[in-house]
Amino acid sequence: MDIKKAKNISFEEEAEIFKILGHPMRLKIVCGLLGEGLCVSDIEDCLGEPQPKISQHLAILRAKGIVRAEREGQNIRYRVVHPLVIKIAKLLEREKLKD
Amino acid sequence: MDIKKAKNISFEEEAEIFKILGHPMRLKIVCGLLGEGLCVSDIEDCLGEPQPKISQHLAILRAKGIVRAEREGQNIRYRVVHPLVIKIAKLLEREKLKD
């Protein structure tokens, strides 16, 4: 097997990513996290959704390696770390700036 | 309200798109359709999945305005017509060529 192909992400894996992004809250969270990241209470303020709901969606994003959590005192800062997801989020950002 | 914003796609709509792409078969179909498009039996040959299943997923893609069907004799050719989806599919294509 071609070793170059080993690095390639499969359609199955890509679809997994899209499925995760296929929820408005998670998509908003991911886009909001682009750049410096945010802590949970910031996201809560932004979205006006109950905290457990946000934590649950963050847990899903974490489990898939899309975001990473880092403690800062009593807060926890989340960032987007998945390369493909970063590209997609930036694509959306550009789309929103257009028109 | 800003008339320019009216053209902007919302997170809700974008998430809808990702949800649709978040299924391996649909993602494969969309990527396979890029360019000249394909008819159902071509897709069937490509994916080795039962025909009704393919038609069902095509119906979902059609309902969301992601693909369009055009009859050609006894075949029906499907193409991707959704601008954002085309961009995303091309992004994936580029990713797969890399490494």
Add this chain to the structure above:
DNA sequence: TTGCAATATAAAGATATTTGAATGTTTGAA
């Protein structure tokens, strides 16, 4: 070391998605 603020986890019910199997429709050719 007690209490609060920030975040995480669990469980249950409601809802949505996926699939397989059966059946319908339309087209072109004989």
Add this chain to the structure above:
DNA sequence: TTCAAACATTCAAATATCTTTATATTGCAA
């Protein structure tokens, strides 16, 4: 006008996802 090929639709069962509510955990300050 009948048949076969190509495609679409329907329905029900299995499975997965989402939301709510309640309860844990962790770190910091008093």
